[in-house]
Amino acid sequence: MEQWLDFAKGPLFAFTFLFMILGLFRHVVLQIYYLGIRKGRRLRNAPWRKIILDTLTWAVPVKHFIPGTAFFSSASFLSHIGLILVPVFLVDHVVLWEGFLGLNLPSIGKGVADVLTLFTIACLIVLFCCRVFVGRQRAMSGPMDYLILIMVFLPFASGFLASHPKFNPFAWDTMMLTHFLSAEALFVLIPFTKLSHIVLFFFDRVSGLHWQLRPGAGDKVADALFGKEARV
Amino acid sequence: MDEVIEAVKPLVQRDNGKKTYPYYIENPVTENRVERFLEAFAAVLHFTDYKPLLDSYCTSNAKCNRCAVTCPVYLATGDPKDIPCYRTNLLLETYKRYFTFGGWANSRFSNGTDLTEEIIDEMLDLFYRCTACRRCTTECPMGVDHGLMTRLGRYILSLIGIVPKALQVATREQLEGETHNTSKIPKVALMDTLEFLSDEIEESFGVRMEAPVDKYDREYVFFCAVSDYLLEPDTLMGNAVVLYAAGDWDKWTIGTQDFDGINYGLFYSDWHLENIIKQLVHEVTRLRGKKILIGECGHASRSAHDFVPVFAGKESYPVFNFMEYTLDCIEKGKIKLNPNIITERVTYHDPCNISRSGWIVEQPRKIIRSFIKDFVEMEPHGVNNYCCGGGGGLVSVDEIYNFRMNIGGKQKADQIRETGAEIVISPCANCKKQLKELVEFYKLPCKVMGLHDLILKAIEIPGAKSAEERKEEAAMFEM
Incomplete structure (x- = not known):
């Protein structure tokens, strides 16, 4: 088991983490290429002020807790606090980052991390229940929507149990292995699923830029499909 | 009640094998629509800049359904097919299936996401149930622009000849x-x-x-x-x-x-x-x-x-x-408006294209407050306003009148009624037509006017008849 653990927190972690970073980097590069290079000078006309304000507002979307979705929105927003802080700043993780990346990050106390973890787990359960019990959300949900919630839930739950033996009904190393493997599976999933909003969030919000249509493109589409005939 | 049912039921119907469309289409294409749609989609992706947007939306679309509670059409019908995300997903799934590697790989295991004639029928129906008001866009945490997606869907459909005749003839x-x-x-x-x-x-x-x-x-x-x-x-x-x-x-x-x-x-x-x-x-x-x-x-x-x-x-x-x-x-003092001419209670309808998708929210309000004493706001208003129900060109499509009245414009009619206003200002030709029809349909006790219709009554021009005189003359004429 020890060998498995070493493998999971060593080479497998390095591989999956790098995989995630490269996957996200690909999204960023493609978006910048398309927006920055292909649209080029047309971006000068874009509503930049609105785009930047929108992005900042959505980073703390308090004013968007609208009637009808307030419960879901609150759980969704609040879960992000733990989702960002615990994986990055938990003491054990800080050690890991230092070992792998040489980064010397500040850490949050164990107590704070515990509260954040439990809070995140509670929020994820609320989000899951919303999908199951709210008709309009169920209508739009597919297997992947549930799977992603479970995949995010697993590393948090297993990490909490592994660090609190008195609540843990399983062997410590089993729980740690579950923690590593589930986190690594999540790393792999991130670039391919909606979790990629980690980086795409900043690009989706710029839909204002996509209204800067390409001059002449309509003509080319029409020419390709109909030739030079009348096309009105 | 029959009209409500008429408006809610799916618009594309088959009657003994013969298809009827929700709106008039000049020479509707009946054969190879799937192939032609994909061909048009490919051409659009090749020559335009929509690809990165679709890539991004396909990956990060959260399907959280916040958009549902902002959409006046969904609020009126409660039908999941009217959720903006559902409609956008029709296009995104097609893109994913035919224009991405992941979609191709997925199709080797299942046929569930293939484009079919039924999906095209659904698209031509749903893309023209959306008024492209973009209210959902402001509440999408991922920033998915459902209005732009509706427009793109309509664009591709138009390339295979599916477009309301009213719009086509006009252009x-x-x-x-x-x-x-x-x-x-x-x-x-x-x-x-x-x-x-x-x-x-x-x-x-x-x-x-x-x-x-x-x-x-x-x-x-x-x-x-x-x-x-x-x-x-x-x-x-x-x-x-x-x-x-x-x-x-x-x-x-x-x-x-x-x-x-x-x-x-x-x-x-x-x-x-x-x-x-x-x-x-x-x-x-x-x-x-x-x-x-x-x-x-x-x-x-x-x-x-x-x-x-x-x-x-x-x-x-x-x-x-x-x-x-x-x-x-x-503001420069070049014109003068008499504040005693318009005595009725007035409300203002924000046209989506210049408020939420534009830059004009406060300007008309400043004008109104400068000469109208009894001005009440609709709730919500400004960039959060509800569409009149005729946006996105729907107002020109007379054959969907029932839909525009019973569904698209229902929220707006309720809003107007709650203000108790006698005059609804609507500085938009399309909104004006739709609102006038709504007022008649719901028998609302108010009239719909443009902002400059009221300015015409209240303006003072040196050397011309005063606003008071004109008001008296108009009253006598009406008697």
Whole structure:
């Protein structure tokens, strides 16, 4: 088991983490290429002020807790606090980052991390229940929507149990292995699923830029499909 | 009740194998629609810039359904198919399946996401149930622009011949017809109308104002929704008297080769959008104008304001909505409005294209507060307003009247009723038509007017009859 653990927190972690970073980097590069290079000078006309304000507002979307979705929105927003802080700043993780990346990050106390973890787990359960019990959300949900919630839930739950033996009904190393493997599976999933909003969030919000249509493109589409005939 | 059921049921129906469409389509394509749709989609992706957007939306679309509670159509029907995300997903799933590696790989295991004739029917139905008001976009945490997706869906459908006949006929006349406008008004009729409006103003104000036509080197070239010449004379006279009172009568002109600000391309086609913009810019260049002044019309203002810089290149001109001009005149003290003329309770409807998708929210309110005492806001208003139900060109499609009244415009009718207003100001030709129909349909005790209709009543012009006198004369005439 020890060998498995070493493998999971060593080479497998390095591989999956790098995989995630490269996957996200690909999204960023493609978006910048398309927006920055292909649209080029047309971006000068874009509503930049609105785009930047929108992005900042959505980073703390308090004013968007609208009637009808307030419960879901609150759980969704609040879960992000733990989702960002615990994986990055938990003491054990800080050690890991230092070992792998040489980064010397500040850490949050164990107590704070515990509260954040439990809070995140509670929020994820609320989000899951919303999908199951709210008709309009169920209508739009597919297997992947549930799977992603479970995949995010697993590393948090297993990490909490592994660090609190008195609540843990399983062997410590089993729980740690579950923690590593589930986190690594999540790393792999991130670039391919909606979790990629980690980086795409900043690009989706710029839909204002996509209204800067390409001059002449309509003509080319029409020419390709109909030739030079009348096309009105 | 029957009308509600009629409006809610799926619009594409099969009756003994014969398909009926929700709106009139000129020569609807019946064969190989899937292949043709994919061919058109591929061409669009190849020549335009939609690909990165679709890539991004496909990956990060959260399907959280927040958009549902913002959509006036979904709120009226409660049908999951009217959730903006559901509609957008029709296009995204097709893109993913046929234009991404992941979708191709997935299709080796399942056929569930293949494009079918039924999905195309669903698209042609749902993309024209959306009013493209973009209210959902403001509440999407991922920033998915469902309005843009609706537009893209309509664009691809239009390339395989699926587009409401009302829109197609109008744009055809605008681009290829002799009159170059959507209402097919010939130059002679325009001149007659302008003559008539001048007579009306003279009768009311005691001052003759001859509209400047085809004058060169003027500062402003004026374009309004051409239907205003037929349906909204008060709005146009309001525009004219503001220009006259501000001392700018020799600074504007109307062109006779193109005087229509309408641009249905904004709702369904890049090609039409670009060519109508070019036609408009060409007219300004011909007249050697310096600025484009758009009358009271939401989508005309937005299409010119946003797309003249995109498509006109170096020929670009600054674009102003008439309300911006009027506010400027008020703030500079160039015109005076009598605050004792409009005594009714007034509310203001924000046209989506210039409020949420534009830049005009506070300007009309400043104008209104400067001369109207009893002004009440609808809730919500401004960028969060509800669409009138006729947005995205739907108002021109007469055959979906039941849908526009019972579903699209239901929220707006409730909003208007709650304000208790006697006058609803709507500075947009499309909204005005839809709201007038709504008021009649729901028997709301109010009338729908343009902002400049009220300015026409309240404006004071030195040397002309006063607003009080005109009000008395109008009252006597009504008796």
